[in-house]
Amino acid sequence: MSTDPAAPAAPADLSGSAGPAAPAPFTADEYRARMARAAESAAEAGLTGLLIAPGPDLVYLTGYRPPTDLERLTLLVLAAGRDPVLVVPALEAPDAHQAPGAAAFTVLDWTDGKDPYALTAPLLAPDGRFAVSDNTWALHLLGLQSRLPGSGYTALTDALPMLRAVKDAREVELLRAAGAAADEAYGEILKVRFAGRAESEVAADLAALLKHFGHSQVDFTIVGSGPNGANPHHEAGSRTIADGDMVVLDFGGLKHGYGSDTTRTVHVGEPSAEERRVHDVVREAQQAGFEAVRPGAACQDVDRAARQVIADAGYGEYFLHRTGHGIGVTTHEPPYLVEGEDRPLVPGMCFSIEPGIYLPGRFGVRIEDIVTVTEEGGRRLNTTGREMAIVE
The missing domain is CATH 3.90.230.10 (Creatinase/methionine aminopeptidase superfamily)
Structure with missing residues (x-):
């Protein structure tokens, strides 16, 4: 708070008060249900699946909050009838395994010097149509397109705008x-x-x-x-x-x-x-x-x-x-x-x-x-x- 002597001081009890305990985290089963609903919604919208990069959608679906400003590919692949897979750089894999929803997805890691798009491409249908989270780097989307030239992509907000809208x-x-x-x-x-x-x-x-x-x-x-x-x-x-x-x-x-x-x-x-x-x-x-x-x-x-x-x-x-x-x-x-x-x-x-x-x-x-x-x-x-x- 400001130390301006002209400003009334904050009440004394602000400095030492303890807030309530943090709420219990969401469980792996809750994240599993979220991912299943998302994949089903994608199928109902005529999409092959969803590709989720670091950002709010990934946090909502998995509880995983990796760095968002790194150039290495991190991508959650969701499709109806298939188990979720989270592609991560090898140096991020330990953190991914500790995510609240980790029990609900498989971690597939890649090491520097390898091609992450070649690793990810087999998880996707060659001619599939995918919704991509809005903050996905163009670098990564172009990399996937180069491996799967017959695939198509649309913005997640356009395809499934209500994905996170209704709260429990x-x-x-x-x-x-x-x-x-x-x-x-x-x-x-x-x-x-x-x-x-x-x-x-x-x-x-x-x-x-x-x-x-x-x-x-x-x-x-x-x-x-x-x-x-x-x-x-x-x-x-x-x-x-x-x-x-x-x-x-x-x-x-x-x-x-x-x-x-x-x-x-x-x-x-x-x-x-x-x-x-x-x-x-x-x-x-x-x-x-x-x-x-x-x-x-x-x-x-x-x-x-x-x-x-x-x-x-x-x-x-x-x-x-x-x-x-x-x-x-x-x-x-x-x-x-x-x-x-x-x-x-x-x-x-x-x-x-x-x-x-x-x-x-x-x-x-x-x-x-x-x-x-x-x-x-x-x-x-x-x-x-x-x-x-x-x-x-």
Whole structure:
């Protein structure tokens, strides 16, 4: 946390409090079931199989989180009716064998100086059509194509966009816990001083609070003050926050492997009548989006409900982005709540609802909660107040 003597100190109990014990890891049987469902979904979509490179899909399917920035081939091969095989560099094989889902797949390793594509090709049908995880290196896809010129490939998100979208009860609980940790961070950040400090200082405080409340990974800490708040993805910078500023706080990351993402907009000192009105409009839009959540409704219905409130208030042109995105083992994933997405909501889907109004050169307002679909409608996984908080 900041050591600025002008900033109120964090409560003393932050330094030594112990969080709850980590949840039990997913079992090999759970990973086996995930891989089987994925392979079956691929077959139903007319695909021969799935090719999964390091990234969120591999973590979700196997529990294995190898380095993602290495040029050596790591690839999970899934196909209906065949046992899963994870191709790895020999130096990574010991870690692969220790993965939570290792009992559910076979490890096939290759050594430097050998051709990993020649090793992998026999696992694939020569004229098969495969969905490839979105973050697969082009180097590896081209290597496979050179060995199997009759094969075809498509992006996994295009072929199976809902692969990770519907969460089971344990996943929802992990998302709830991550959201609760972010909520605790928000409660503490309201106690620090904003005026006279750089955006980057407040962002550092937020990151430290997320870590304190159990996040292993901080993905973003957006602090957009005054006119910077009109940029939805503003990076916290050197601007000094001043009395009278509206400040957008958007922050999140991973706790026990599942994501948090919440936004609240605060004000330094007393806001103007216009600032209160804009904040109220966004709050009403966020509530309208939440109330539109129910099984069978289309994703776009949530976007439409929130957007209509903002348009009716005369700010339609200043709502610049979709209303929401899915969240799980990564903070952005399908489903997306946007016009044109008519996919129905089903219980277990988890996503953000985050409308905003952005007035160029002046200020912005965004309010965001993570929501899960239940049989009865929607349930918020963030529970902090959505009214405008006044900070010093």
